[in-house]
Every structure is written in C-alpha cells, then in structure tokens.
Amino acid sequence: MRDLVAETRLDPSMLILPVFVDANATAPTEIASLPGHARVPAREVPRIAERAIAAGIGGLLLFGLPGEKDDRGEGAADPLGPVPMALRALRDAAGPELVRIADVCLCEYTTHGHCGVVTIEGAIDNDATLPLLASAARTYAEAGADVVAPSDMMDGRVAAIRQELDGANLSETAILAYSAKYASSFYGPFRDAADCAPRFGDRAAYQMDPRNGREALAEIAADLAEGADMFMVKPAGPYLDVIAAARARFDAPLAAYQVSGEYAALHAAAARGWIDLRRAALESLTGIARAGADVIVTYFALEAAAWIGER
Numbered sequence: 001m002r003d004l005v006a007e008t009r010l011d012p013s014m015l016i017l018p019v020f021v022d023a024n025a026t027a028p029t030e031i032a033s034l035p036g037h038a039r040v041p042a043r044e045v046p047r048i049a050e051r052a053i054a055a056g057i058g059g060l061l062l063f064g065l066p067g068e069k070d071d072r073g074e075g076a077a078d079p080l081g082p083v084p085m086a087l088r089a090l091r092d093a094a095g096p097e098l099v100r101i102a103d104v105c106l107c108e109y110t111t112h113g114h115c116g117v118v119t120i121e122g123a124i125d126n127d128a129t130l131p132l133l134a135s136a137a138r139t140y141a142e143a144g145a146d147v148v149a150p151s152d153m154m155d156g157r158v159a160a161i162r163q164e165l166d167g168a169n170l171s172e173t174a175i176l177a178y179s180a181k182y183a184s185s186f187y188g189p190f191r192d193a194a195d196c197a198p199r200f201g202d203r204a205a206y207q208m209d210p211r212n213g214r215e216a217l218a219e220i221a222a223d224l225a226e227g228a229d230m231f232m233v234k235p236a237g238p239y240l241d242v243i244a245a246a247r248a249r250f251d252a253p254l255a256a257y258q259v260s261g262e263y264a265a266l267h268a269a270a271a272r273g274w275i276d277l278r279r280a281a282l283e284s285l286t287g288i289a290r291a292g293a294d295v296i297v298t299y300f301a302l303e304a305a306a307w308i309g310e311r
C-alpha cells in the first residue's frame with residue numbers, strides 16, 4: 001500500500017550518467033575520487049552506452065579531457081577532440097534510445113583551468129568567451145549531440161549558442177543550460193577527474209553565491225528567455241529549496257546535478273561502514289526528485305537504475 005500511495009517515484013529513464021572522455025587515455029583509467037568511474041578513450045564510449053541502454057537510463061553527459069590545453073581553450077571546439085570523437089562513435093554504434101548530451105565549457109581545455117578567457121589583469125572576459133563556447137557547441141552538435149549543456153556560467157551564452165546553432169542549420173539541437181550553478185566545494189572530485197581546477201583564484205566571479213536563492217530564479221528566467229529548452233540546478237542536495245522554488249515558478253524541464261562531491265561523500269561514509277550506500281543513494285535521489293527535478297544527473301545512474309528495478 002505504501003508503494004501505491006507513494007508521492008515520488010524514481011525511474012531509470014530520468015537519470016543521466018556523466019562520462020569522462022580522455023584523449024590521452026588508451027584504456028579506462030580509474031578515478032580515485034569517483035569510485036566506479038574512469039577516464040575512458042572515445043572508442044570505449046559505445047560500450048558504456050550499451051550498459052546505459054540495458055539499464056534503461058535516459059542519457060549520457062560527456063565531458064572531454066583534451067590532448068593539449070591552451071590559454072583560450074580552443075581545444076573545446078576541435079572536431080577531432082575527445083567529445084566529438086565519442087559522439088561520432090556513438091552515432092555509429094548506439095541507437096536513438098539514449099540522449100547524448102555534451103557539456104560545453106572551457107575549463108577542461110584551458111591551461112589556467114578557468115571556464116572563460118582570462119584578461120592580462122587576471123579577470124574573466126565574459127564576452128570574449130561567448131564565441132568560443134558557441135563554436136564548441138556547434139562542433140558537438142555537428143558530431144551528433146542531441147543536447148548541448150553550457151556549464152561555464154558566462155552571461156549571454158545561451159543566446160550566443162542558440163544563434164550559432166540556428167545559423168548552422170542545427171535548430172533541432174536542444175540546449176540544457178546550467179542556469180543555477182553555485183560556486184561549490186562539492187566539485188572537488190570532478191576537478192581531479194577532469195583536471196580542471198583553476199590554477200589561480202576561484203570561480204566565484206561567474207558561479208553563484210551559495211547564499212542566494214532568488215538570484216537563481218533570475219538566472220533561470222534569463223536562460224529560458226535566451227532560448228534554453230531545459231535548465232539545471234547544481235549541486236542538487238544542498239540546493240533542494242532552489243529546485244523546489246524553480247519547479248514552482250517555471251514549467252520547462254528541470255534537471256538537477258548530484259555532483260561529484262555528493263557522490264564521493266556517500267561512498268566515503270559507506271566505505272567506513274557508517275551508512276548503507278544503496279539506501280543512502282536512493283534516498284538522496286528521491287529527495288532530489290521530490291523537490292521537483294524531472295531529470296537527475298548522477299554518478300549513481302547505472303547502479304541506481306539496477307537498485308530501482310530490484311525494489
């Protein structure tokens with residue numbers, strides 16, 4: 001009877017699995033801070049897609065580690081870079097049952113690790129970054145991304161990307177905007193995984209202040225007005241109030257990202273025998289869904305899909 005009247009249901013089809021595609025990897029290389037995850041060469045991604053399809057999850061979110069970095073992150077738009085290579089491998093292998101999402105940001109591709117172009121004074125040049133993001137998004141769309149997901153937090157990037165895509169006859173490609181992305185300590189393990197920690201300063205000039213909730217609604221409204229098809233709140237667990245407020249205000253599909261630090265913390269506690277990993281993972285995902293997320297990006301995606309099926 002409890003199942004019959006449950007207000008919240010988790011379904012594998014709402015889960016998205018992040019994947020790290022590494023141009024320098026010749027075989028999967030385990031990521032110590034993200035148990036169960038690896039940096040993989042592009043040709044390995046169809047195998048991950050097969051597992052994702054078998055698990056019934058909704059999609060993959062691809063991040064790239066380039067062969068070489070430069071100060072403008074030009075590698076993000078290289079058609080032979082890790083993400084376009086993986087997308088083309090997927091186009092040849094996997095069917096349409098999996099949504100292929102490409103993360104769009106410069107931080108994995110810049111020597112300084114910031115998400116935008118840096119001026120001589122050491123500030124982020126918002127407007128100089130926009131064409132670089134737009135051309136990266138176009139490269140991924142051309143390689144077969146169904147959705148491009150800008151995570152850089154520059155102002156105006158959704159409009160710049162939409163214009164670039166439409167101009168290139170790619171109007172079918174959707175935009176998932178990381179609209180309310182907070183300057184969070186929970187990104188630590190990801191920055192190891194993607195080798196994108198800033199070499200100086202922090203991301204507080206472009207990512208959001210954790211103290212602000214209303215500002216998130218303004219950021220989301222701006223991204224939707226610029227043409228975002230879906231929006232994201234990130235991280236998820238510490239920002240459930242933001243998810244709930246955004247759900248009440250906006251009708252567009254809402255994604256929440258349970259980030260690397262949220263995943264790693266649960267794993268670390270479980271490894272000490274302090275919590276039950278399976279129950280804690282499903283409880284955290286249920287909380288995110290209950291708050292109002294339609295889509296959840298999570299490193300638990302594959303395992304959680306199996307656990308949901310066993311319940």
Ligand code: PBG
Pocket residue numbers: 103105107115151152186187188189190191203258259260261
């Ligand atoms: C890149 C990006 C980050 C994450 C997703 N895209 C790192 C950051 O902003 O520092 C974090 C994801 C995670 O922690 O799982 N801009």
